Amino acid sequence: MTESASPTEIRALERLAREVRRAILEMLTTSGSGHSGGSLSVTDLVTALIFRDLRYDPEQPAAPDRDRLVLSKGHAAPALYAAWAVRGWIPKAELATLRRLGSRLQGHVDREKLPYVEASTGCLGQGIGMAVGMALDGRLRGSPHQVYAILGDGECQAGPTWEALMAGGHYRLDRLTVIIDRNGLETDGATESILGIEPLAEKLAAFRYQVLEIDGHNFREILEAFARARATRDRPTAIVARTVKGKGVSFMENQHGWHGKAPSREEADRALAELPPLPAEEAGP
Numbered sequence: 001m002t003e004s005a006s007p008t009e010i011r012a013l014e015r016l017a018r019e020v021r022r023a024i025l026e027m028l029t030t031s032g033s034g035h036s037g038g039s040l041s042v043t044d045l046v047t048a049l050i051f052r053d054l055r056y057d058p059e060q061p062a063a064p065d066r067d068r069l070v071l072s073k074g075h076a077a078p079a080l081y082a083a084w085a086v087r088g089w090i091p092k093a094e095l096a097t098l099r100r101l102g103s104r105l106q107g108h109v110d111r112e113k114l115p116y117v118e119a120s121t122g123c124l125g126q127g128i129g130m131a132v133g134m135a136l137d138g139r140l141r142g143s144p145h146q147v148y149a150i151l152g153d154g155e156c157q158a159g160p161t162w163e164a165l166m167a168g169g170h171y172r173l174d175r176l177t178v179i180i181d182r183n184g185l186e187t188d189g190a191t192e193s194i195l196g197i198e199p200l201a202e203k204l205a206a207f208r209y210q211v212l213e214i215d216g217h218n219f220r221e222i223l224e225a226f227a228r229a230r231a232t233r234d235r236p237t238a239i240v241a242r243t244v245k246g247k248g249v250s251f252m253e254n255q256h257g258w259h260g261k262a263p264s265r266e267e268a269d270r271a272l273a274e275l276p277p278l279p280a281e282e283a284g285p
Helices: 007-031 037-041 043-053 074-087 092-097 127-141 159-170 191-195 200-206 219-231 265-273
Strands: 068-071 147-152 176-182 210-215 237-242
Touching: 007 037, 007 043, 007 074, 007 092, 007 219, 007 265, 037 043, 037 074, 043 074, 043 147, 043 219, 068 074, 068 127, 074 092, 074 147, 127 147, 127 159, 127 176, 159 176, 176 200, 176 219, 200 210, 200 237, 210 219, 219 237
Parallel strands: 068 147, 147 176, 176 237, 210 237
Antiparallel strands: none
16 A cells, blocks of 8 residues: 555554554453563554555455565564454454463464464564565565565574575565564563664665664554555565554553563553543544
8 A cells, every 4th residue: 555644544543553552451461471562562563554554355364465464573462463353353352362272362373273374483583584485485476465574673683584684685575574673672671782783774774675764653654664665676675663662551661571471450450541542533544
């Protein structure tokens, strides 16, 4: 989708992202485990894809020319599940089964359990390789589908990530869009103190990527970046999205301790009070 979003559409996306964040908090609280910080930081990016940019028919999840979305940072699965539920692809009641034995909603996305999952991920550095393969397959088949891969910045410390990125640039896979959730934090602290990945944009450019640096919580910037990526030929695109870990909840924001921690009921109630539902617009995405 290349046309600019109207102010009404932007407000609608903001409202939907608020719903997704509330659903994330509820499901993590019910589960008692899961990844809060990285799910909330990637919420706006996932919302923009699921509700506006992704060319995907949930009634035909195996359509050969569908766009692909690979959540390479598989631990942020709650963001994807919540967006699907708000979109109506899965029942909202199913969110309460997160991480239960036999549930379709495991702690990391599982392709064998849900038709909308393009790749089972969890071992960081693996999803991006599969996304590169999907983009190469599309070229060989002459398919117009776009492939999106969402990576964490801690994931960019893994060697397989860079092998895959190098292949994407080498083959000039212009249907590949890599989105890096650059919230600056991982399980044990700041990425730059644990194993620095900067200068990230320069590295990606050296690998033959069109590099776009954006505010990962600004829907206008997000949608403009997606449009530029879709229109670009002869090279893949890497979007470095500057985000806030735990975005939307004051006591979670920029706190690495919330990387793999679920809120208690009391904490969830405090968080939800900071995220009251926004009024619906007359028109939306």
